[in-house]
Amino acid sequence: MEVKGFDLPRKQEGCLANKDELSKDPCPQYTKSIKGQDSAGDVTNIQSQAPPPKDLTLDVKLDPLKEEKQRKAASNKGASAPRKRNYDPDLFFKVNGKLYQRLGKIGSGGSSEVHKVISSDCAIYALKKIKLKGRDYATAYGFCQEIEYLNRLKGNNNIIQLIDYEVTDKNLLREVMNGSMSNKDGRVKDDGYLYMVLEYGEIDLAHMLSQKWKEMDSFNQTIDENWLRFYWQQILQAVNTIHKERIVLSDLKPANFLLVKGSLKLIDFGIAKAIMSDTTNIQRDAQVGTLSYMSPEAFMCVESDENANTIKCGRPSDIWSLGCILYQMVYGRTPFAEYKTFWSKFKVITDPNHEITYGPVSNPWLLDLMKKCLAWDRKKRWRIPQLLEHPFLVPPVPPQLSLSQNQNCQLLDLIAKECSNNQDALMISTQLSQLLRYPMSQITSQEQQCKLLSQISKLCCQLHEHLSKLG
Numbered sequence: 001m002e003v004k005g006f007d008l009p010r011k012q013e014g015c016l017a018n019k020d021e022l023s024k025d026p027c028p029q030y031t032k033s034i035k036g037q038d039s040a041g042d043v044t045n046i047q048s049q050a051p052p053p054k055d056l057t058l059d060v061k062l063d064p065l066k067e068e069k070q071r072k073a074a075s076n077k078g079a080s081a082p083r084k085r086n087y088d089p090d091l092f093f094k095v096n097g098k099l100y101q102r103l104g105k106i107g108s109g110g111s112s113e114v115h116k117v118i119s120s121d122c123a124i125y126a127l128k129k130i131k132l133k134g135r136d137y138a139t140a141y142g143f144c145q146e147i148e149y150l151n152r153l154k155g156n157n158n159i160i161q162l163i164d165y166e167v168t169d170k171n172l173l174r175e176v177m178n179g180s181m182s183n184k185d186g187r188v189k190d191d192g193y194l195y196m197v198l199e200y201g202e203i204d205l206a207h208m209l210s211q212k213w214k215e216m217d218s219f220n221q222t223i224d225e226n227w228l229r230f231y232w233q234q235i236l237q238a239v240n241t242i243h244k245e246r247i248v249l250s251d252l253k254p255a256n257f258l259l260v261k262g263s264l265k266l267i268d269f270g271i272a273k274a275i276m277s278d279t280t281n282i283q284r285d286a287q288v289g290t291l292s293y294m295s296p297e298a299f300m301c302v303e304s305d306e307n308a309n310t311i312k313c314g315r316p317s318d319i320w321s322l323g324c325i326l327y328q329m330v331y332g333r334t335p336f337a338e339y340k341t342f343w344s345k346f347k348v349i350t351d352p353n354h355e356i357t358y359g360p361v362s363n364p365w366l367l368d369l370m371k372k373c374l375a376w377d378r379k380k381r382w383r384i385p386q387l388l389e390h391p392f393l394v395p396p397v398p399p400q401l402s403l404s405q406n407q408n409c410q411l412l413d414l415i416a417k418e419c420s421n422n423q424d425a426l427m428i429s430t431q432l433s434q435l436l437r438y439p440m441s442q443i444t445s446q447e448q449q450c451k452l453l454s455q456i457s458k459l460c461c462q463l464h465e466h467l468s469k470l471g
């Protein structure tokens with residue numbers, strides 16, 4: 001990345017130089033949970049990282065080894081001056097001229113690494129750095145499409161928000177901005193990177209689930225339905241947002257959902273695909289996805305069905321993955337977890353006659369919901385708008401709202417029958433019954449409510465008196 005000048009505002013100096021602030025890991029639990037995926041060294045670095053210099057604008061020190069390297073590089077280039085950096089690249093990232101201090105590495109994917117960073121105004125972000133160096137333009141362009149998706153989905157609070165980004169290869173950036181690839185033969189220059197500054201998430205759903213199940217196992221508990229409803233609804237809403245934008249992920253898994261200030265948000269559009277405008281489905285050109293959450297059609301997307309139509313992967317494919325996630329939330333494991341190898345999974349998932357086993361659950365609607373998502377035939381799978389209205393999320397209202405009212409009247413009818421010889425009691429119960437059947441729409445003021453209530457209570461007392469005398 002080209003570094004022109006260092007323009008740290010005063011506020012930033014104070015903020016970034018706060019040693020105590022930086023040596024603390026604001027989310028030790030998450031750092032620990034990520035530790036398994038990463039080299040331990042990266043995590044320990046958060047604590048062991050040297051505190052930043054007090055006045056960064058005046059006192060940016062490089063270690064002697066680096067100084068030596070710079071000196072050598074300068075002498076190799078003959079007359080050219082050493083590249084001037086006013087910050088330590090081991091401690092900071094610079095994106096569009098703004099500095100972000102590294103707090104530690106969160107994790108890394110195929111060709112990217114994600115760091116927890118702090119900005120000059122003391123906000124915590126995740127910084128994703130994708131190495132594009134040496135890649136052909138077509139591949140690099142694919143990586144940059146994530147920016148396009150995130151920009152398109154800006155403002156949706158169930159999608160991770162892109163704060164800023166920088167593509168260091170300006171020719172590539174131009175192509176991305178134009179939305180087309182003209183230079184297919186190009187290659188990304190030496191120090192080509194894509195930087196994305198993103199909202200920071202505390203924990204992903206995969207880690208949340210394993211923590212939840214550990215807790216439940218140790219306390220011998222069963223799944224808390226409200227917990228399930230709360231997060232399942234958020235998951236559905238997030239995927240609904242992208243489906244409405246005609247994007248399918250085909251790679252949905254719990255790790256795609258990140259908890260940001262109590263809400264689950266969708267991350268990682270690495271292999272998302274826009275649905276072609278002229279079709280309702282998209283044709284995948286390669287098998288993708290995480291095996292445990294992969295739909296039957298995703299396994300078979302290069303094949304044809306019985307009518308010689310190419311099997312396509314579209315929104316229903318994401319619904320299947322959601323069904324696998326829900327199943328895992330309910331039972332603590334994915335539906336095909338016992339099939340360990342690729343081929344055993346392939347065989348069982350692509351078999352239309354295979355019946356998924358569902359353990360007992362206390363709520364029959366929950367069972368129905370899982371089955372609606374995990375229907376083998378993709379046409380039978382429910383779509384998200386339907387799933388959002390499923391009785392598990394929206395319990396049906398009792399068929400007769402006035403059930404208790406009816407019961408009261410039935411009671412009065414019974415009383416009236418019993419005391420047919422007592423004219424007074426008969427009259428009171430008839431009056432009461434009429435009052436209870438009084439159309440509520442006609443009671444518009446509080447005064448009317450009070451009057452009705454006092455009449456009912458007076459009659460109730462009178463009737464009670466008569467009945468006790470009769471008894």
Ligand SMILES: Nc1ncnc2c1ncn2[C@@H]1O[C@H](COP(=O)(O)OP(=O)(O)OP(=O)(O)O)[C@@H](O)[C@H]1O
Nearest residue numbers: 106107108109110112114126198199200201204270
């Ligand atoms: N905004 C974020 N806030 C916090 N953690 C994040 C954020 N974005 C990604 N991560 C975490 O960083 C790690 C690496 O993410 P990344 O998206 O680079 O790779 P991946 O999804 O594991 O792999 P790939 O994208 O190559 O399939 C993951 O553990 C992910 O949960």
